[in-house]
Amino acid sequence: MKVEYLxxxxxxxxxxxxxxxxxxxxxxxxxxxxxxxxxxxxxxSAVTARKNGVLTWLKKWW
Amino acid sequence: MAKxxxxxxxxxxxxxxxxxxxxxxLDRGNFPxxxxxxxxxxxxxxxxxxxxxxxxxxxxxxxxxxxxxxxxSQIPEGETRVGIQNISVVDADDLFISILRSAIKTGQxxxxxxxxxxxxxGIFVEDAYIYRLI
Numbered sequence: 001m002k003v004e005y006l007x008x009x010x011x012x013x014x015x016x017x018x019x020x021x022x023x024x025x026x027x028x029x030x031x032x033x034x035x036x037x038x039x040x041x042x043x044x045s046a047v048t049a050r051k052n053g054v055l056t057w058l059k060k061w062w
Numbered sequence: 063m064a065k066x067x068x069x070x071x072x073x074x075x076x077x078x079x080x081x082x083x084x085x086x087x088l089d090r091g092n093f094p095x096x097x098x099x100x101x102x103x104x105x106x107x108x109x110x111x112x113x114x115x116x117x118x119x120x121x122x123x124x125x126x127x128x129x130x131x132x133x134x135s136q137i138p139e140g141e142t143r144v145g146i147q148n149i150s151v152v153d154a155d156d157l158f159i160s161i162l163r164s165a166i167k168t169g170q171x172x173x174x175x176x177x178x179x180x181x182x183x184g185i186f187v188e189d190a191y192i193y194r195l196i
Contacts, residue, residue, distance in 0.1 A: 009147055010066075013131055020127040020146045034157070038122035046124070 001061055014052040021046035022054045064137040066145040069109055073100055073191055080142045081111050082172050084134065084149075085193050088113070091133045096154040096196055097163070098172075102189040110150045118153040126151045159195075161185055168195050 009016045021042050029035070047054050067080040077100060085098045097114035118126055130149060137143040152159060165182045166175060175192040 009145065016146050017124065017127050017131060020131075020149065020151075021123050023147065024123065024150050024152075036119045036122070038120060039118070042122035042124040 004061075008057060012052060015054075015057060018046035018049060018052055018054050064134075064139055064141050064143040067142040069145075069148045071107065071109075073102070073109060073189065076142060077109065077144075078174070078191060080144045081191075082174075082193060083137065083141060084111070084130075084144050085113075085172055087133050087137060088130070091129075091136075093129060093133060094154075095194060097159045098193040099162075099195070100191040101187075104186075104188045110148055111144050112150050112152060112159075114152050114154045114156055114159045116154040118151060119155070123151050158185065162187070162190075162192075163195050166192060166195050168192065170194070170196060 009019060025043060045053075050056060067076050068074075069077060081098070081100055085095055088095050094115050095113055096116065097112070099112050100109050101112045102109050113130070115126060127146065127149075130151065131146055134143050134146060161183045162177075165180075166177065168175065172193050177187060177190040177192055179189070180187050
C-alpha cells in the first residue's frame with residue numbers, strides 16, 4: 001500500500017495536497033480550541049472530497 | 063521531475079541539503095518563510111520539514127500547500143527535493159513556533175542550528191534542525 005500511496009502522491013497533485021492537509025491532524029487536535037474555520041474547512045474537504053479526497057483513496061483498499 | 067529525498071529516522075545530510083534548497087526556492091518565489099526547521103516528532107518517530115508562514119490561520123493550509131507544491135515542481139531535475147508528504151505548513155503565529163522563537167532567533171538567511179533534547183516553556187524538543195526563526 002505504501003508503494004501505491006507514493007505513486008499517487010507523486011502523480012496526482014490534488015491528492016498530494018489533500019494528503020498534506022490531512023496528515024497534520026492528530027488525535028490531540030480534536031481538543032484544540034484554536035483551529036480556525038478556514039483550517040477546519042480545508043481539513044474537512046481534504047478528507048471528504050469525492051474526487052482525490054483522502055477517504056475516497058483509502059476506500060480503495062478496504 | 064526532481065528526485066525526492068529519502069526521509070530517514072536519523073536526520074541526514076541529504077535531508078538538510080534538500081530542506082535548505084526548498085527554503086531558497088521559497089525565498090526566490092517570494093513565499094514568506096518566518097520559520098523553517100526539520101523537527102523530529104517523537105511519538106510518530108518521524109521527521110517533518112516545518113514551514114511557518116503568515117496567513118494560514120485565516121486562509122487555511124490548502125492554498126499554502128498548493129503554493130509550496132508549485133515551487134517544489136520548479137526544482138530542477140538532478141537536485142533532490144523534499145516530498146510534500148514530509149512538509150508541514152503552520153501559521154507564523156503557531157504556538158510551538160512562538161515558544162521556540164522565544165529561545166532561538168536567526169537572521170533572514172538560511173542558518174543551521176541543531177537543537178536537541180531541550181525543554182522550552184515545558185515543551186520538550188527531542189531534535190530539530192533550524193534554518194530560520196524570525
